[in-house]
Amino acid sequence: EAGVAQSPRYKIIEKRQSVAFWCNPISGHATLYWYQQILGQGPKLLIQFQNNGVVDDSQLPKDRFSAERLKGVDSTLKIQPAKLEDSAVYLCASSLGQLAGSYNEQFFGPGTRLTVL
Amino acid sequence: GQQVMQIPQYQHVQEGEDFTTYCNSSTTLSNIQWYKQRPGGHPVFLIQLVKSGEVKKQKRLTFQFGEAKKNSSLHITATQTTDVGTYFCAGRGYQKVTFGTGTKLQVIP
Numbered sequence: 001e002a003g004v005a006q007s008p009r010y011k012i013i014e015k016r017q018s019v020a021f022w023c024n025p026i027s028g029h030a031t032l033y034w035y036q037q038i039l040g041q042g043p044k045l046l047i048q049f050q051n052n053g054v055v056d057d058s059q060l061p062k063d064r065f066s067a068e069r070l071k072g073v074d075s076t077l078k079i080q081p082a083k084l085e086d087s088a089v090y091l092c093a094s095s096l097g098q099l100a101g102s103y104n105e106q107f108f109g110p111g112t113r114l115t116v117l
Numbered sequence: 118g119q120q121v122m123q124i125p126q127y128q129h130v131q132e133g134e135d136f137t138t139y140c141n142s143s144t145t146l147s148n149i150q151w152y153k154q155r156p157g158g159h160p161v162f163l164i165q166l167v168k169s170g171e172v173k174k175q176k177r178l179t180f181q182f183g184e185a186k187k188n189s190s191l192h193i194t195a196t197q198t199t200d201v202g203t204y205f206c207a208g209r210g211y212q213k214v215t216f217g218t219g220t221k222l223q224v225i226p
Contacts, residue, residue: 033214035216041218041219042205042216042217042218042219043160043205044216045213045214045215045216048213048214056213091159091160093160104165104209105150105162105165106150106152106160106162106207106214107162108160108161109159110159111159
C-alpha cells in the first residue's frame with residue numbers, strides 16, 4: 001500500500017513570497033490533515049478535511065494560509081505572503097475516518113521543510 | 118481551547134532502565150493516540166486508547182488511559198537504543214485532535 005505523498009520535500013523562499021505544498025493521501029482515506037511542526041515542538045493542526053469539507057480550521061492563520069481539497073482526494077496548502085515564523089516542517093496526514101471513538105490511525109507523509117529567509 | 122501537555126520534556130536513560138512519559142489534557146477526550154517520531158522522521162502511530170481506564174501492551178510498551186479520560190501514560194520497560202525518539206500523545210476531543218508537547222527520549226548505551 002502506497003503511503004502519503006508530499007511535495008516538495010524542501011523549499012527555501014524569502015519572506016513575502018508565496019509557496020504551495022501538495023499532498024496525496026492514502027487511497028480511500030476520507031480524512032486529511034495539515035500540520036505545522038516547528039523544530040522542537042509537537043505538530044500543530046492547521047486544518048482537517050473530511051472528504052472535501054472542512055472539519056476544523058480554527059488554528060489556520062487565514063490572512064495568509066489557505067488550503068483546499070478538491071474532489072476529496074489531493075490537497076494543497078498555500079502560504080501568501082510568507083513570514084519568517086512560518087519556517088517549519090509541514091506535515092500531511094490521512095486517516096480512514098474521524099468519528100470520535102472510531103479507529104482513526106493517522107498516517108503521515110514525509111513532510112515539507114520550509115525555510116523562510 | 119483544548120491543550121495537551123506532556124512531562125517530562127526530555128529524558129536521558131541508561132540502556133536497560135525504564136522510561137515513562139505522562140500526557141495531560143485540559144478537557145475530557147474521546148480517545149488518545151500515541152506516536153513516535155525518530156530524529157528527522159515523521160510521526161508513526163503506536164496505539165489508540167478509547168475506554169476509561171484502558172491498559173494496552175505492546176511488547177515492552179504499556180499504555181494507560183486515565184479513568185477521567187483526561188490523562189494517559191506510556192511506559193517502556195528495559196529501554197533499548199532503538200527506543201530513541203520523541204513520543205507524542207494526541208488527544209481527540211469532539212472532531213478536534215491536539216498533539217502534546219512531546220517527550221524526547223535519549224538512551225545511553
